[in-house]
Amino acid sequence: MSSRFSWRAAIVACGILSFVALGASAQVDRATVSHGAAAAAEIKAAAAKPTPRASDGHPDLTGYWDFPQPSVTEHTKDGVVYASPFIPGGNAPGQMQGDPNPPPYKPELLGKVKELAKNQTHADPAYHCKPLGVPRVGPPRQVVQTPKLLVFFYQVDIGEGDQPGIGVRLIPTDGRPHRKDVDPMYFGDSVGHWDGDTLVVDVNHLTEDTWLGISGYFHSSALHVVERYTRKGNTLIYEATVEDPNVLTKPWAMTPQTVRLEDGMVVEQPPCEERDEPHLVNDEHHTRDY
Amino acid sequence: MTKRTILTVLLAGCSLIAALPALAHHSFQAEFDASKPVTLKGTLSKIDWINPHIYFYLDVKDEGGKVTNWTLECIPTGFMHRAGLTRDDFAIGDTVTVLAYRAKDGTRAFAWAQELTFANGRKVAFGANRPTPSPDEAPSK
Numbered sequence: 001m002s003s004r005f006s007w008r009a010a011i012v013a014c015g016i017l018s019f020v021a022l023g024a025s026a027q028v029d030r031a032t033v034s035h036g037a038a039a040a041a042e043i044k045a046a047a048a049k050p051t052p053r054a055s056d057g058h059p060d061l062t063g064y065w066d067f068p069q070p071s072v073t074e075h076t077k078d079g080v081v082y083a084s085p086f087i088p089g090g091n092a093p094g095q096m097q098g099d100p101n102p103p104p105y106k107p108e109l110l111g112k113v114k115e116l117a118k119n120q121t122h123a124d125p126a127y128h129c130k131p132l133g134v135p136r137v138g139p140p141r142q143v144v145q146t147p148k149l150l151v152f153f154y155q156v157d158i159g160e161g162d163q164p165g166i167g168v169r170l171i172p173t174d175g176r177p178h179r180k181d182v183d184p185m186y187f188g189d190s191v192g193h194w195d196g197d198t199l200v201v202d203v204n205h206l207t208e209d210t211w212l213g214i215s216g217y218f219h220s221s222a223l224h225v226v227e228r229y230t231r232k233g234n235t236l237i238y239e240a241t242v243e244d245p246n247v248l249t250k251p252w253a254m255t256p257q258t259v260r261l262e263d264g265m266v267v268e269q270p271p272c273e274e275r276d277e278p279h280l281v282n283d284e285h286h287t288r289d290y
Numbered sequence: 291m292t293k294r295t296i297l298t299v300l301l302a303g304c305s306l307i308a309a310l311p312a313l314a315h316h317s318f319q320a321e322f323d324a325s326k327p328v329t330l331k332g333t334l335s336k337i338d339w340i341n342p343h344i345y346f347y348l349d350v351k352d353e354g355g356k357v358t359n360w361t362l363e364c365i366p367t368g369f370m371h372r373a374g375l376t377r378d379d380f381a382i383g384d385t386v387t388v389l390a391y392r393a394k395d396g397t398r399a400f401a402w403a404q405e406l407t408f409a410n411g412r413k414v415a416f417g418a419n420r421p422t423p424s425p426d427e428a429p430s431k
Contacts, residue, residue: 072374158369270367275345282319
């Protein structure tokens, strides 16, 4: 099966999953661009491992988490180092039309969303080196868990909303309320609690200077996000529900993402400096339309 | 094939699509011209190891001895790390040959670095999703 055919099959499969199996809130995992079916197999194998628990009995989220990727050695083929998510013979990039799970914007705002999407290379804060923010940033790259505080570390270095240095979030789980002495920011203010084996994080004080997704998914300062982190074996499932009554007709459940436990440690990232905008000759901005 | 296996395959396919925004800061076609490849041999004069794109600067001498300093846009640092490369793999003064695509807006001596070959023959490709220009097809400068 050629990679092109696989790609089309995947698009069809997504449509089927969205409309038939799972409805509006498509329960589709984001794994990796470059690992395809292997990623799903690796996620499945990792999920089947035992779930370690901390001394207080909660699942232990501590560790380095990442989407399954080809190993470093797999990036070298026939003597050439392919510094790209796409390795010859592997998966190829493709084009998908339409988002199977768009946020439910108020009808009067759909035009604005469409216009922002068209103008993404000029309007998207992340394009201009602003952090992706919660919830667009997705799952943390590394977690350190203690009984009353979790520390999340983010390493974003993929050419979209790159995070200089290391992004850090502190998630208290000692029952304290949200702070009132903080500015609206990209990671906002987080408080967590355990709902059975799932860590639930309530996030407010989020800046307007982020989007929920690449296709013009703006929001207001009323943004409120509830995240759910579930460790299953050696995988971590990230789910987020977004509320913004100013722009959405109802809460929006983002498409879940699953990362896998790996050996690793976040590293400091270089500065982010956007220099392309003056050279762009059209509005083409990414490989899909959302 | 069990239902579970089918679902796994479908999820994998969806994963590919869902992860796409991670690929590109902008569309290659919005900034560079795949029909205008150029082969550049010169010495690295400067490297900006930054995101969302690394920039290599290359001193290229023409037949008359005149030196032009090319600016070559490249991939994000994370793509380098995934392939096992760091800033230390590139040294100022290195003689390299770069297959590149010129900017569409006509900016002189500005191009996308598609493939870089070190003097010892070691080759690094930045993105396998675009056609690599054949040296035969590429203009001398």
